[in-house]
Amino acid sequence: MKRTPKDAATGSRRLTRRTLFIGGLQASFIGVLAWRMRFLQVDQADEFRMLAEENRINIRLIPPARGEIFDRNGVAIARNEPAYRITIVREDAGDVETVLGRLSQLMKLDPEEIERAMTEMKRSAPFLPITLADRVSWEDVSRIAVNTPALPGITPEVGLSRGYPLAQDFAHVVGYVGPVSDYDLAKLEDPDQLLRIPRFQIGKVGLEAKMEEKLRGSAGARRVEVNAVGRVMRELDRREGVPGANLQLTTDYRLQNYVQARLAGESAAAVVIDCEHGDLLAVGSAPTFDPNLFVEGISGTDYRALTENKYRPLAAKAVQGIYPPGSTFKMVVALAGLEAGVIGPEDTFYCPGYLEVSNRRFHCWKRGGHGSVNLEGSLQHSCDVYYYELAMQVGIEKISEMAMKLGIGVHHDLPMSAVATGLAPTKEWKRTVRGQDWVIGDTVNSAIGQGFVLASPLQLAIMAARVATGRNVTPRIIKSIDGVEQPSGSGESLGLNPNNLRHVQQGMFEVSNNRRGTGYGARIIAEGFRMAGKSGTSQVRNISAAERAAGVTSNADLPWERRDHALWVDFAPFDNPKVAVCVVVEHGSGGSSTAAPIARDITLQALFEGDPPLDAYPAKDREAVRERQERLRALRPDVEREKKSRA
Known part of the structure; x- marks a missing residue:
């Protein structure tokens, strides 16, 4: 049927409206899309670029x-050394066991390291390198490099590792x-x-x-x-x-080496401190160990050998060990009495060999007693009764105050592990820590460095340096950091009466240089180098009245761990103190017989900066000293040769 012009016009208008509507929708959609694209590509471009990166x-x-x-x-004491290692990438290796089998024909592989590496491979991504062997030789690296076509996934690498030459x-x-x-x-x-x-x-x-x-x-x-x-x-x-x-x-490698060699065979410690600046010239503990064993992880066998040794080679005894200071503590009590005005240097106490206190008998080391002794004589002969009497008059509070002034019972801030504080006990300390009242017997025991008193070899060396100088000598072990000098430890005056100090110093001089002094056998005879010292012997067991009546058992007849500790402190030269030294030999029996000869050798090595002349020793000791010097000289590190080999 033929459409009329009217129908055609109506249809055309409808089509135009639909076209415009659809076109509008399309234009809107395209507009929204364009806006969104602009928003993403322009406004948020930086954010998405960052996410993509x-x-x-x-x-x-x-x-x-x-x-x-x-x-x-x-x-160099601790340095970085080029270290070759062998790594494997599991993804590249393919059959790991086959590759490891080929590798084992070229170099020796540690089963423990291989087991560790296999465990790491299982929990790591397949493309990550895993270390099979560390610190391998150049010869091993060379063999592996030549055979790389037969060792897929194996790579020799070089890095830095810590070494202790x-x-x-x-x-x-x-x-x-x-x-x-x-x-x-x-x-x-x-x-x-x-x-x-x-x-x-x-x-x-x-x-x-x-x-x-x-x-x-x-x-x-x-x-x-x-x-x-x-x-x-x-x-x-x-x-x-x-x-x-x-x-x-601040330490000197030559003196440190000598100290370690001289202490060998003992369970012992030694500290050498410079009296002028407080520099620790040597800090030795014996026995020692090789720190290189720990760098990559020590084996169970090596670790058990260290931990099961009764001499405790892992312990830094010089700073961690605390011991009853024995008679080395007598200088503290003497200065406390002098400063408090309780005694004068010529006042005397009578020693019959013991002192009765509260129905208990406190013995002197000399069974027959010393008779009447003054201050210098009490140090020279190490009379215990003199200090029992003096301590009871001075009181524990003033004794403890003087001990802390001289460096005992205080923490010395050194960057070393577990630096011990020691103990200068007081009445309040016992009430707080032990829940008990202080009794007079505690004071008497403290008078001779027994009972609750504890000190480290470091603290005893500091005490000797402070007695020698009258200054608050403070230990330092770091001389400089990246070339920047660290503060000196020379210290200010302790505020002690110089006359009182002089009498205590003279008493120590008599110990080493008077024929009747307890340390005369270990004296220095070189003019200008004579030392002032004090021995100490601290008990680690109680001696019963029955044993004392029957005769005290000799240390030589006791098991090693029940013998007394041997201690010695000194400073030298007497007229111009340069170094102070402390030596502690665990269960070494006698301070004068065991610790003093070691300390004398160390003191002379420090003063002469090497082997001293034999005429610094008494004639009777020279042959033994010569033989010992030759033996220890062979143990010294050849630093110059080591430097050349490194270059």
């Missing part, structure tokens, strides 16, 4: 070089580093991300641990491009880290 680019930390440690002469000599001072453990991380609230790098080394004990933040340095970073599964495709840029600070110690 984060998916494509990773930032990897670069460990910094650890700061090195040197002695006062610039000789003087090995045992500084083990108790510097300590050692080791791989970060879960225990290390658990101790930190917000651990540095560096610590999460596999097998990253941190200080475990000693200076390495106490100065960790300065030695560690700051991490560098590198930007790497990775694919969808995280494999590195290429390195985009790199920023190196800031190396750790270098430390220079």
Whole structure:
């Protein structure tokens, strides 16, 4: 049927409206789409670019070089050494066991290390390198490099590892580093991300641990491009880290080596302190150990050998060990009495060999007694009864006050592990800690450095230095950090009466230089080098009245662990003190017979900065000293040769 013009016009108008409507919808949709595209591509471009970069680019930390440690002469004590390691990438290796079998034909593999590596491979991504062997020789690396076509996934690498070239000599001072453990991380609230790098080394004990933040340095970073599964495709840029600070110690490697060698065979400790600046010239503990064993993780066999040794080689006895100071404490009581005005230097007490106090008999070491003795004589002969009488008149509070003034019973701030505070007991201390009242017998025991009194070899060396100088000599072991000199420990005056000090010093001089002095056998005879000293013997067991009546059992007849400790302190030269020394020999029996000869040798080595002339010793000792010098000389490190080999 033919459409009329009217119908055609109506249809055309309807079509136009639909077209316009649909066109409008399309235009709106395109507009919204264009707006959204602009929003995403322009307004939010930076945000999406950052997200894309984060998916494509990773930032990897670069460990910094650890700061090195040197002695006062610039000789390396702890340094970074190039270390070759062998790594494996599981994904590239394919059949790991076959590859390891081939590798074992080229170099010796540690079964424990292989087992650890297999465990790491199972819990790590297949493209991550796992260390199979560390600190391998150049010969092993060469053989592996030649055979790389037959060792898929195996790569020799070079890095830095900690090394201790003087090995045992500084083990108790510097300590050692080791791989970060879960225990290390658990101790930190917000651990540095560096610590999460596999097998990253941190200080475990000693200076390495106490100065960790300065030695560690700051991490560098590198930007790497990775694919969808995280494999590195290429390195985009790199920023190196800031190396750790270098430390220079106050210790002298030659004296430290001599101290360790001289203490060998004993369970002992020795400290040498410079009287002028408070520098610790040597801090020795015996027996010692090789810190290099700990760097990559010590084996169970080696660790058991150290922990099961009754002489406790892992203990830094010089600063951690605390002992009854015995008669070395008598200078404290003497100065307390003089300063309090309780006695004068010529006042005397009578010693019949014992003193009755509260129905208990306190004995002098000399059974027949010393008769009437004054202050200098009491030190020269080490009369116990003199100090029993004096302590009861002075009182424990003034004695403890003087002990702390001289460095006993206070914490000395040194960056070493577990520095002991010792104990200068008071009445309040006993009430608080023991829940008991102080009794007069406690004061009498304290008078001769027994009972509750405890001191470390470090504290006793400080005491000797303060008695020698009258100054508040404070120990320091770090001389400089990155070349910046650290504060001196010379200290201000202690405020003690110089006349009182002079009488105590003279008493110590008589100990070593008077024929009737308890330390005369270990004297120095070289003019200008004579020392003033004091011996100490501290009991570790009670002697019953029955045993004393029958005759006290000789230390030589007792098991080692029940023998008395032997102690000695000194300063020299007497007229111009340069060094103060303390030696403690655990269960060494007698201070004069065991500790004093060791201390004399160490004192002379410090004063002469090497082997002293034989005429510094009494004639009767010279042949034995000559033989000992030759034997110990052979144990000294050849630093010059070691420097050349390193270069």
